[in-house]
Amino acid sequence: MIKFxxxxxxxxxxxxxxxxxxxxxxxxAAVYSRNLDSAAQFAQEFDVETTxxxxxxxxxxxxxxxxxxxxxxxxxxxQSIFMMEHGKHVICEKPVASNIDEATRMxxxxxxxxxxxxEAYKSQFLPNFKQIQLGLEKIGKVHxxxxxxxxYSSRYQKYLNGENPNTFNPAxxxxxxxxxxxxxxxxxxxxxxxxxxxxxxxxxxxSGVDAHGCAIFQYPEFDVTLAHSKVSDSYTPSEIQxxxxxxxxxxxxxxxxxxxxxxxxxxxxLTQAQSENSMSYEAQAFASCIAGDNTTQTQxxxxxxxxxxxxxxxxxxxxxxxxxxx
Numbered sequence: 288m289i290k291f292x293x294x295x296x297x298x299x300x301x302x303x304x305x306x307x308x309x310x311x312x313x314x315x316a317a318v319y320s321r322n323l324d325s326a327a328q329f330a331q332e333f334d335v336e337t338t339x340x341x342x343x344x345x346x347x348x349x350x351x352x353x354x355x356x357x358x359x360x361x362x363x364x365x366q367s368i369f370m371m372e373h374g375k376h377v378i379c380e381k382p383v384a385s386n387i388d389e390a391t392r393m394x395x396x397x398x399x400x401x402x403x404x405x406e407a408y409k410s411q412f413l414p415n416f417k418q419i420q421l422g423l424e425k426i427g428k429v430h431x432x433x434x435x436x437x438x439y440s441s442r443y444q445k446y447l448n449g450e451n452p453n454t455f456n457p458a459x460x461x462x463x464x465x466x467x468x469x470x471x472x473x474x475x476x477x478x479x480x481x482x483x484x485x486x487x488x489x490x491x492x493x494s495g496v497d498a499h500g501c502a503i504f505q506y507p508e509f510d511v512t513l514a515h516s517k518v519s520d521s522y523t524p525s526e527i528q529x530x531x532x533x534x535x536x537x538x539x540x541x542x543x544x545x546x547x548x549x550x551x552x553x554x555x556x557l558t559q560a561q562s563e564n565s566m567s568y569e570a571q572a573f574a575s576c577i578a579g580d581n582t583t584q585t586q587x588x589x590x591x592x593x594x595x596x597x598x599x600x601x602x603x604x605x606x607x608x609x610x611x612x613x
Contacts, residue, residue, distance in 0.1 A: 289376075289574055292317035292337075292345055294366060295357035296329040299380065303355055303407070304333055306566035312574035313353070319345045342366065346373035353577065355407070356380060359453055360460035361611060364389035367404065368396045376403040378573045382469055382598065383591050385460040385611035390595035394588055403576045403584060406591040410470060411477045412568035415542035418557040419527075419534060420478065422547055425555075426529025432479075432511040434471040436539050437499065437521035446492070454517070455494050460609045462496030464489065465598060468515030470540040472601075473594045475504055475511050478527075481593050482506055487601035497607050541565055 291313050293300050307313035317337040320326035326338035339345045345354070346369060353376035356366050364384045367377045377397070383406040384390040397404035410416050423429065442452040453459045454466070464472075464487075475482075482504035489500030499516030514521070525536040532549035534557075536542060545557040562568070576584040602608070 289313045289352050289577060290316035290350055291353040291355060292319060292339075292348070292351045293329075293355045293357065294319045294342075294345075296320045296325050297357060300329070300355065300357045301332070302564060303357070303566050303570065306562075306564045307355075307570040308333075309562065309564055309567045310570040310574060313570060317345060317348060317351050342369060346370055346375070351375060353378065353403075353573075360465060361385055361458065361609065364393055364611070367393050371396050371400050371402050371404065374400060374402060376405070376573075376577050378403075378405045378407050378569075381406055381408045381473070382460075382465045382595065384595060385609050386602075387592070387596040387599040389611060390592055394592065403573070405573045405576055405584070405587060407566075407569055407573075408469075408473050408587075408591070408594075409566050409569040410474055410540055410542060411587075411590070412572045413542045413565060414559045414561050414568070415545050415557070416474075416477070418545045418559060419536060419542065422534045422545065422557055423478070423527065423529075425531065425547060426527065426534060427531035428508070429527060429529045430509050432475070432509065432525075432527040433514075434475055434511060434525045434539055435514045435521055435523050436467045436470050436525075437514060437516035437519055438467055439520045440517040443518055446494070451494070455492055455496050455498075457495040457607065457609050460611060462607055463499050463515050463517040464497050464601060464605075464607070466517060467540075468500060468502075468513065469594070469598065471513040471515055472502075472597055473590065474525075474539050475513065476590055476593050476597070479504075479506055479511065482511070482597075485597055485601060487604045489605035489607070491606065495607065497602075497605060500601075500605060502601060 318330040442454040484505040487502040489497035504511040537544035
């Protein structure tokens with residue numbers, strides 16, 4: 288059982304801890320927050336006694352083998368490297384870093400210190416994502432794909448009211464592309480590999496981050512169009528079009544319903560039952576990497592670096608700049 292700590296006490300941290308416990312491979316041992324009261328409140332929920340408001344103290348806790356990091360994106364690199372230099376495995380929320388330079392450095396530090404650096408991108412490890420991969424063998428030659436994730440942010444009204452929420456603040460390495468467009472980019476890379484070319488466009492807010500955007504990924508035999516937004520909702524599924532039929536994906540991040548509609552009109556349901564907490568599969572994958580699953584670790588690292596490079600290039604194309612880029 289891997290004893291792990293968390294950095295951050297928000298809703299996604301709670302969900303990950305529940306998933307980690309569900310996987311029966313990890314056990315929460317300590318909680319870090321800048322506010323010790325917040326750490327104590329979170330720890331109490333999981334019957335954990337050890338809390339910290341000092342990263343130094345957490346890093347030097349010899350009972351903690353791994354750390355889950357769910358701090359603002361702009362802190363991912365610094366905190367991950369600090370923990371890895373103290374011999375701890377790290378699973379860091381997506382995006383793993385602000386840009387490709389940070390991401391590259393993080394994986395180099397992991398290798399140097401003999402620990403696992405893992406990006407918490409859950410979709411690739413879902414049973415139904417594997418069904419999408421199997422479905423590709425059934426639809427013939429692929430010609431087009433449309434990958435879509437648009438969701439109105441609960442923080443957008445605060446932005447419109449003149450507040451400055453982290454979600455729309457470049458100081459925290461945020462915006463539509465790195466938040467939910469990430470799922471479109473990562474799924475495309477996980478399914479098809481690195482594109483030959485990526486062309487992006489976006490609508491920027493006055494704060495300097497993107498409100499919504501789209502992209503075209505060009506592969507030798509087909510194109511993939513991606514659409515993302517944090518200022519509007521979409522009810523359109525994602526789709527991969529082949530000569531024999533199309534795979535229809537209800538939600539590219541959760542993959543809760545997967546079907547193939549064939550050219551003759553028949554429909555094949557590929558959907559499998561998944562855990563209610565979809566983060567449990569990434570927790571299992573992380574634990575597997577710590578146990579020595581080099582194949583999963585190598586594939587996850589390659590995907591993470593490819594996605595980081597693509598997103599960095601896409602931000603450069605549309606003019607979204609973070610302090611970490613300077």
